[in-house]
Amino acid sequence: MRLRVLEAITESSLRNLDLDELFDALLWRVRELFAVDTITVLLTDASGQQLVATAASGLEAEVFQGVRVPIGLGFAGQVAQRREPVWIEHVDESTVVNPLLWERGLRVLLGVPMVAQGDLVGVTHVGSTVPRRFTDEEIDLLQLVADRLATAAHMHRSRSERAAAAMLQDSLLPGLLPIPDGWELAARYVPGAGSGVGGDWYDVFELPGRRIGVVIGDVVGGGLPAAIVMGRLRSALRAYALEFADPAEVLGKLDRKASHFEAHTMATVGYAVIDTATQRMDLALAGHLPPVIAVPGQAARFVDAPVDPPIGYGLAVTGRRGVSFDVPPGALIVLYTDGLVERRGMDLDDRLEKLRGVASPVSPEAACVRIMAALVGDQPATDDIALVTIRHSPTPD
Template identity: 50%
Template sequence: MSGPGGELDSAGQLHRMQQITDTALSRLGVEDLLTELLVRARALLHADTATVMLIDPTGSELMATAASGLEREVYQGVRVPVGRGFAGRVAAAAAPLAIEHVDGSNVLSAAVHAEHIASLLGVPMITEGRVIGVLYVGTRSPRRFSVPDIELLQLAADRIAPATQARMHSLDQAAAHALQRSLLPSRPPRIAGLDLAVRYVPGAEVGVGGDWYDVFELPSGCIGLAVGDVAGNGLRAAVVMGRIRSALRAYALETDDPADVLTRLDRKIQRFEPGAMATAVYAVIPPSLDAVTVSNAGHLPPVAVEPDGPGRLTTIKPNLPLGAYPDAARGTTELRLPRGGGLVFYTDGLVERRDRSLPLGLARLAAAVTCAPAEAMCTTVMAAMLDDNAPTDDIAVLALRRSA
């Protein structure tokens, strides 16, 4: 086995590869595994630095995520456009790239220049046929990397890629969960004459998503209620959900017309959340509490129940989802809310199953809703619809009952 720039025999290359594929590394946590692999890649290639850059959610930039010897790239939040610069070209081509002489024309990172890096070798990080980032090493002395060097670094990238993806997924899920929990009111407000209860359960398969519920009092004395579902899951869905929920509250302060609120909200999404789509139902209850005015943006209809009567799906014409089409027309429907009567709003995770059609799920939900205190309605509905199984999609439920 030889040093940098020298010939490497097959036994030496096999020894290096065994250091990367060492099964003992599997016992390490994600963070320790990533750190150890970077240190080993750097040492085995006699490099001065090793860096991981991941493609951001937009797919347009690489972000410095982890490093050994070039930590300043991570600390400074270095970003490189995909297709430009050294790492950007590796990601765009999904192929290894070596640079023997670094200069301002082939490397964009100021941190690399500040560390006086002379030569670079980078390889793509690929999982499930998709480039998720770039692993590269650098040396302060000019270096011509060999084919065995490229093979070794690619082997390291192939092991780092799933660990890094798991790390980012874990961080995203934790952030999304914390964000969503912070945005959902833990208990609905106390409102004279109304009994309110809520439920929120993240899906076992998709994790935290974009479902939300909200209840608030308006300056006019009316009560606003909203339930919605942003398409997608994870951190981005939770972030978009937070923005939509806040915007809906702001527009609700300007008008008591639910259709007007959703029209303004749709305009905001079209302008500032390109590509986002959400369903939502927004309802306004007057101070008299005897009616509910509802506007439906592609959402499933609430279930109504009257004193001593069975639950029934309300007949509300759904308009287009938010973000689906510019200037979509929106209307309202007025529902009676007799004393002792109630409504249950929900998201699709409550009724949709792979082994059950949507009409059957809706019929089962209507049958499960009985006239009872709001907390009992939530408990009964969740038990009837989940059958002691973990939900596959996230679920939000908002139940209300007018005092008898």
């Protein structure tokens, strides 16, 4: 039997199948090899708190009805929580969450965890309508099958999440930036090498009263979960920006929203509002690195602004602060995420000084080119990079 199982899960023709086809092919074969009546694969959901029936042979209704089992509850939930094989010989409401199993007449269930690269992927279980005992060899062989399915599911999920995160990120980043009279803007976004995309973002939008909103942010974490949170924060900030003029108040509202609705979420955010009529910028920072301002005839410097706690967990219990300053004609503002300046093994202060040194009151596009060349060069960044440059156009002679 061992040889037949190994042949089934390593057959070369399986390599070209997508995940659903692989599940269909393998589950049918494994059901015959183990002489069982049902085999089901339940995969963890996005939250990692539930198992969702994804593929089955012999009890397809589990999949059709979208059966979900909380991890830690019932038979499959115990397999997932303990991450070890579980075998029961009494199938009813006292041992199993899903009534379809005992309604099918199952008398015995054997389940094994699906783990890939240390992550719980799901549970595979087989069932029999007649009493039987599973040998140690059968348990080991079912674990081999589960390992094969786990690897395939993990790879598929990783590819799918990267693609979805990239699409989400691309859809949320602004396309053409606003071109208000007397102001120029340029931007860059580069995903970190190996991480695909994450929670870094920038946003630029026009506001009533000839004002421009500029956002730079970084959600802690990476991949699709961070990109989803980023999208929610972006939308919420835009809504608050229409209701409240003060960037500090906007970040306060965003903090309250994230702390209440986005459990275990943290993000650094810089939000600025440019009043094109008065040529002033209001700025608030939530755990974010301060922007650089380069004024013609002066050395570039970091904006002297208070840095309050990041967004999330209700950390800013005493309120949030902001700063307001003039942006003279010809001045350039540089906002960025930490992926631009942080490098493993390099001093952050040295990298920040390098950024300050290369910032000069040139056109925003030229500034982006210079900054990326100096701080990124020909080496891929390990973290996402978002960069926005804004210049108050020089007064014509």
